[in-house]
Amino acid sequence: MTRDWWKHLILILGVIVVIAPFYMMVSYSFKSPGEIDRGEGGFFGRQEMMVDERCVKLRDPSRDDIAAAMDRFPGQTDAAIRTALVAEAEADCSMRPVVFNYSKAFTEAPLLRYLLNGVIVTASIFLIQVVVALPAAYALAKLKFWGRETVFGLVLFCLLIPVHAIALPLYIMLTKLGLTNSYAALVVPWTISVFGIFLMRQFFMTVPDDLIDAARMDGMSELAIVWRVMLPTAVPALMAFAIFSVVAHWNDYFWPRIVISGNRDLFTPPLGLREFKGDADGSFFGPMMATATVIVTPLIVAFLIAQKRFIEGITLSGMK
Amino acid sequence: MAGLKIENITKRFGETDVLKGVSLDIADGEFLSLVGPSGCGKSTLLRIIAGLEEQSSGEIYIGGAPVAGRRAADRNLSMVFQSYALYPHLSVAENIAVPLKMRRLSPLQRLPVLGRFMPGMRHQAAEIGTEITHAAKMLEIAHLLDRKPGQLSGGQRQRVALGRALVRDPTAFLLDEPLSNLDAKLRVQTRAEIAQLHRRLEATFIYVTHDQVEAMTMSDRIAVMMGGRILQCAAPDVVYDDPDTIEVAEFIGSPKINIVPVEVAETGEICLLDRKLDLLAQGRGKGVMSLGLRPEALRLAGEDAPIKGHVVHSENLGAELFVQIDAAGLGHPLTFRAAPRDRQALALGAPVGLAFDAAQALLFGADGLRVRDVRHHLPTQAEVA
Numbered sequence: 020m021t022r023d024w025w026k027h028l029i030l031i032l033g034v035i036v037v038i039a040p041f042y043m044m045v046s047y048s049f050k051s052p053g054e055i056d057r058g059e060g061g062f063f064g065r066q067e068m069m070v071d072e073r074c075v076k077l078r079d080p081s082r083d084d085i086a087a088a089m090d091r092f093p094g095q096t097d098a099a100i101r102t103a104l105v106a107e108a109e110a111d112c113s114m115r116p117v118v119f120n121y122s123k124a125f126t127e128a129p130l131l132r133y134l135l136n137g138v139i140v141t142a143s144i145f146l147i148q149v150v151v152a153l154p155a156a157y158a159l160a161k162l163k164f165w166g167r168e169t170v171f172g173l174v175l176f177c178l179l180i181p182v183h184a185i186a187l188p189l190y191i192m193l194t195k196l197g198l199t200n201s202y203a204a205l206v207v208p209w210t211i212s213v214f215g216i217f218l219m220r221q222f223f224m225t226v227p228d229d230l231i232d233a234a235r236m237d238g239m240s241e242l243a244i245v246w247r248v249m250l251p252t253a254v255p256a257l258m259a260f261a262i263f264s265v266v267a268h269w270n271d272y273f274w275p276r277i278v279i280s281g282n283r284d285l286f287t288p289p290l291g292l293r294e295f296k297g298d299a300d301g302s303f304f305g306p307m308m309a310t311a312t313v314i315v316t317p318l319i320v321a322f323l324i325a326q327k328r329f330i331e332g333i334t335l336s337g338m339k
Numbered sequence: 340m341a342g343l344k345i346e347n348i349t350k351r352f353g354e355t356d357v358l359k360g361v362s363l364d365i366a367d368g369e370f371l372s373l374v375g376p377s378g379c380g381k382s383t384l385l386r387i388i389a390g391l392e393e394q395s396s397g398e399i400y401i402g403g404a405p406v407a408g409r410r411a412a413d414r415n416l417s418m419v420f421q422s423y424a425l426y427p428h429l430s431v432a433e434n435i436a437v438p439l440k441m442r443r444l445s446p447l448q449r450l451p452v453l454g455r456f457m458p459g460m461r462h463q464a465a466e467i468g469t470e471i472t473h474a475a476k477m478l479e480i481a482h483l484l485d486r487k488p489g490q491l492s493g494g495q496r497q498r499v500a501l502g503r504a505l506v507r508d509p510t511a512f513l514l515d516e517p518l519s520n521l522d523a524k525l526r527v528q529t530r531a532e533i534a535q536l537h538r539r540l541e542a543t544f545i546y547v548t549h550d551q552v553e554a555m556t557m558s559d560r561i562a563v564m565m566g567g568r569i570l571q572c573a574a575p576d577v578v579y580d581d582p583d584t585i586e587v588a589e590f591i592g593s594p595k596i597n598i599v600p601v602e603v604a605e606t607g608e609i610c611l612l613d614r615k616l617d618l619l620a621q622g623r624g625k626g627v628m629s630l631g632l633r634p635e636a637l638r639l640a641g642e643d644a645p646i647k648g649h650v651v652h653s654e655n656l657g658a659e660l661f662v663q664i665d666a667a668g669l670g671h672p673l674t675f676r677a678a679p680r681d682r683q684a685l686a687l688g689a690p691v692g693l694a695f696d697a698a699q700a701l702l703f704g705a706d707g708l709r710v711r712d713v714r715h716h717l718p719t720q721a722e723v724a
């Protein structure tokens with residue numbers, strides 16, 4: 020045992036605290052409601068066949084159904100036919116809890132549509148943020164103009180404004196423009212990211228002036244320098260910014276909840292989670308957690324892929 | 340190709356005057372070196388010529404036309420930067436291609452993916468490819484074309500930077516200490532390559548360096564710059580043999596020129612260590628002046644030599660020997676170039692007498708300016724002592 024065991028202990032405790040909610044989420048998405056209620060079944064649950072009560076209730080045979088089923092059960096009483104039909108329905112509606120949870124996640128609400136909305140919104144936000152932030156950061160870092168320090172001061176100042184503080188005025192402005200309940204309402208307020216401008220400006224400060232002058236000598240315009248020289252060298256910083264931006268807006272519940280009311284076609288994934296909250300006929304934790312798992316999976320996959328790019332980056336070593 | 344004319348350029352950064360009225364006339368096809376100590380404003384002047392920095396006053400003419408207000412890209416100059424400044428994300432071939440692409444292709448043709456399908460693109464791409472190969476062959480980097488700058492050695496990067504500047508056909512080349520990051524051997528080799536390149540291209544070169552050996556060996560003319568002024572601009576041998584000021588004399592030449600104080604009498608007679616030299620500086624009045632003696636102007640002499648001292652240090656370079664001699668009555672040691680056969684006589688601590696040709700001595704006034712109207716008492720070949 021090394022002398023550093025206590026460091027590892029602290030780190031392991033930290034990991035447990037961070038991982039625990041995820042563990043619960045994934046575990047619940049596998050289990051049946053009974054197991055969730057009783058807190059049993061380990062991680063995967065026992066995966067015993069279960070009957071979907073709602074499904075059975077929906078198929079409760081009516082008088083017409085029984086009459087129609089007469090042919091299949093010749094010479095039996097109505098009560099016996101009814102029992103047989105209910106048994107059939109129960110057989111059809113029984114499934115493994117994991118199948119139940121995930122199929123509910125996709126059928127109870129249009130989850131695919133929500134995921135698509137999430138992709139459209141986060142991608143548009145990030146792209147427009149980059150289109151705005153890169154030239155702004157370049158100007159703040161590398162161009163000399165009157166009032167540059169003041170403008171940069173304003174950028175820093177804007178970093179201090181919490182979004183919740185300006186949510187109401189933003190909402191009112193969007194309403195006046197008639198933009199609520201549209202993709203624009205989800206995207207437009209976030210297109211100028213002062214954090215992005217600040218982050219990219221700090222990175223651009225480290226790019227040698229000679230590189231930019233060389234580009235000018237080679238005949239590039241200032242905008243060409245931004246897209247052809249600064250953007251490719253800034254990929255690592257851009258990836259870091261992408262994480263902040265995409266995670267924040269993919270997971271955002273607050274803002275979509277405010278500007279999207281009613282029109283379910285515009286729901287983003289977190290809004291989709293609401294579909295399972297406190298239904299009258301019992302708790303729906305299984306499908307809810309399955310939905311949550313489906314929502315976070317794209318993020319985790321994306322960042323596992325991006326991880327390599329993060330670490331290697333493009334070094335500026337070619338310049339010296 | 341065209342000449343350049345720089346007229347009375349000044350540059351202020353805030354409160355500091357970096358350039359204080361620089362004028363230069365550079366002929367078409369000339370190789371001009373700009374030398375001077377660190378911080379004297381060489382890079383600033385070059386950047387102003389390139390259009391990367393704006394002068395506070397003064398005018399620049401390229402090929403006879405004033406270029407005030409013209410962007411760097413439109414001046415059609417080519418520059419190699421002190422730090423190479425290669426694009427780190429592009430391969431060597433792409434780095435060299437950038438200036439050609441930016442000038443020859445339309446904005447549509449430069450689009451990242453679609454550009455390839457624009458009309459006329461295939462022909463253009465082939466042409467650019469040929470020129471890159473040609474430049475790469477000339478600089479012997481053809482085998483490196485697919486690498487990124489990060490995977491190259493300093494010398495290779497420097498050649499790529501040169502290649503990027505050379506593929507174009509600019510009015511003039513501006514090179515800012517392009518050899519400063521190379522090791523001694525590569526520096527000598529690349530120095531020769533650049534000189535050859537100049538002969539072959541017959542283009543105008545302005546070459547900034549603080550290494551005076553580079554300047555001496557490569558240039559048609561040297562402009563010695565100090566404190567934001569050009570002190571002298573002349574052919575290398577003129578700058579060496581006939582400097583205008585004491586600063587130029589001290590800056591050019593390695594080891595440094597020896598400066599010894601001399602006294603000038605009312606009559607113009609000059610005395611070194613109370614000994615009369617056969618030099619006359621008339622009409623300047625009484626006072627103290629400085630005499631510059633190159634290490635090779637000194638030679639060993641016998642008992643009655645004007646300068647006497649002893650050896651305090653010596654450096655053997657094989658073909659020659661530089662000996663430091665502490666002479667009585669002079670503040671600091673003199674450097675003297677001796678032949679290897681004199682090694683025995685120049686052991687550490689040995690007493691030495693030194694003499695010199697009056698004709699090779701350079702006289703400077705108290706203000707540091709050269710005093711040229713000196714006369715010799717005797718025929719120039721005659722010797723002191």
Ligand SMILES: Nc1ncnc2c1ncn2[C@@H]1O[C@H](COP(=O)(O)OP(=O)(O)OP(=O)(O)O)[C@@H](O)[C@H]1O
Nearest residue numbers: 352357375376377378379380381382383384548549
């Ligand atoms: N942007 C700037 N702002 C303020 N002062 C500057 C700026 N650029 C250069 N200077 C000053 O101008 C002077 C000349 O700088 P310059 O880079 O031209 O020197 P140099 O002769 O090229 O030196 P070196 O041989 O070290 O490259 C220096 O004292 C430097 O501090």
Ligand SMILES: [Mg+2]
Nearest residue numbers: 381382383421
């Ligand atoms: Mg410099």
